[in-house]
Amino acid sequence: MKIVDTLVTSSAQQTTTVPGIGQFRADFPILDIKVDDKPLIYLDNAASSQMPQAVIDCLVRYQKTQHANIHRAVHYLSNLATQEYEAARCKLQNFIGAREDREVIFTSGTTDSINLVMHGYGRKFIQRGDEIILSELEHHSNIVPWQMLAEERGAHIRVAPINDAGELLVEEYEKLFNSKTRFVALSHVSNALGSINPIKRMIAIAHQHDVPVLIDGAQAAPHLKIDVQDLDCDFYAFSAHKMCGPTGIGILYGKAHLLESMQPFKGGGDMIASVSFEKTTYNEIPYKFEAGTPPIAAAIGFGAAIDYLEQIGLDAIADYEHELLLYASEQIRMIPGVKIIGDCPDKVAVISFVIDGIHPHDVGTLLNQEGIAVRTGHHCAQPIMQRFNVAATSRASFSFYNTKKEIDALVAGIRSVQKVFAQ
Numbered sequence: 001m002k003i004v005d006t007l008v009t010s011s012a013q014q015t016t017t018v019p020g021i022g023q024f025r026a027d028f029p030i031l032d033i034k035v036d037d038k039p040l041i042y043l044d045n046a047a048s049s050q051m052p053q054a055v056i057d058c059l060v061r062y063q064k065t066q067h068a069n070i071h072r073a074v075h076y077l078s079n080l081a082t083q084e085y086e087a088a089r090c091k092l093q094n095f096i097g098a099r100e101d102r103e104v105i106f107t108s109g110t111t112d113s114i115n116l117v118m119h120g121y122g123r124k125f126i127q128r129g130d131e132i133i134l135s136e137l138e139h140h141s142n143i144v145p146w147q148m149l150a151e152e153r154g155a156h157i158r159v160a161p162i163n164d165a166g167e168l169l170v171e172e173y174e175k176l177f178n179s180k181t182r183f184v185a186l187s188h189v190s191n192a193l194g195s196i197n198p199i200k201r202m203i204a205i206a207h208q209h210d211v212p213v214l215i216d217g218a219q220a221a222p223h224l225k226i227d228v229q230d231l232d233c234d235f236y237a238f239s240a241h242k243m244c245g246p247t248g249i250g251i252l253y254g255k256a257h258l259l260e261s262m263q264p265f266k267g268g269g270d271m272i273a274s275v276s277f278e279k280t281t282y283n284e285i286p287y288k289f290e291a292g293t294p295p296i297a298a299a300i301g302f303g304a305a306i307d308y309l310e311q312i313g314l315d316a317i318a319d320y321e322h323e324l325l326l327y328a329s330e331q332i333r334m335i336p337g338v339k340i341i342g343d344c345p346d347k348v349a350v351i352s353f354v355i356d357g358i359h360p361h362d363v364g365t366l367l368n369q370e371g372i373a374v375r376t377g378h379h380c381a382q383p384i385m386q387r388f389n390v391a392a393t394s395r396a397s398f399s400f401y402n403t404k405k406e407i408d409a410l411v412a413g414i415r416s417v418q419k420v421f422a423q
Helices: 021-027 053-065 076-096 110-125 144-153 170-175 199-208 256-261 296-312 314-333 360-368 382-387 404-422
Strands: 005-009 014-018 104-107 131-135 156-160 181-187 213-216 235-239 250-254 272-275 280-282 338-341 350-355 375-377 393-397
Touching: 053 296, 076 104, 076 296, 104 110, 110 144, 110 181, 110 213, 110 235, 110 250, 110 256, 131 144, 144 156, 170 199, 181 199, 199 213, 250 256, 296 314, 314 338, 314 350, 314 404, 350 360, 350 404, 360 375, 360 393, 360 404
Parallel strands: 131 156, 131 181, 181 213, 213 235
Antiparallel strands: 005 014, 104 250, 235 250, 272 280, 338 350, 350 393, 375 393
């Protein structure tokens, strides 16, 4: 399939080579809806991206022709569902470059994956006085579980700082390591700012101290090519719903020897080898961590989303989204009274901004009246808001199905919001 198309963009009327806008935008039926009789301009992709028709069709096909429980029966539908479910696992293995498919565990999403590691690894190996390193860029889901563990175990959290551009200070991070450091948990990309952390370097620093590293990849996997072997991370987590897939499904990658050393997070069916009232023995990985009936349709849909993204190409997606980011940043910087928060050079297509004298919730409400969907609030990243001394921001986040014309509409919308409050 041809993945490069020519688009005449926005008011500038520039001709730009972009990945598939002419054909791939049409794959998303939700983009055709109207909001108050105005075209939907969906710029909240960092929260959840939209699903293409190919993924929707996959979900419907499963429900109509494949639905059954997996791993538990020998009949036709169960065998078919099991094959599709495990095929999705293999697609994700290949997508992230894992050595083995058993290193890929299906979870309900990034938050569930992080909690699995906290319970399965942290509660087994973290002791009183031990230290866990996080960063100021973390989402609450990569802060709160470790705080819970620290409180329970008598461990301590240490935090790597960032600068005014939203970049993590690697030298300061390195200074946090000592003989008590037992674990590191870092975001690959900040959900609030879009900053891309130099995680390969940071993982190497941790490994010099024999400390395992978990990477929250929820915001990276939709935009960047991930190779867990090249990164040498010990754990990597991300969710389907930010990368054209269904909600309620994600994965945890873990190095096999670490997963084998961990205790199960949840008990129940399919995570056991044998059960008696005297003793239970656990199943092999990954099944040891997949108790109960999983979200089978969602997992298969996740596999379809991976197929779809790989058909376009992650490099092509990254290039085009970077083009959108540069264009949007330039246009928003030109608006008096608007400030971009976390304006570092190495980031994905996320722009958080504040407008002088106007609360972000009012910004979001008025933009919605123009059909423009942005996220407002603290973005489940209150420490970042505190770092920049703001209560909240408005966040526009772009995907490969967005256009420069939509960015022009966002800029016009911001100016209209300012006019309302100037009256």
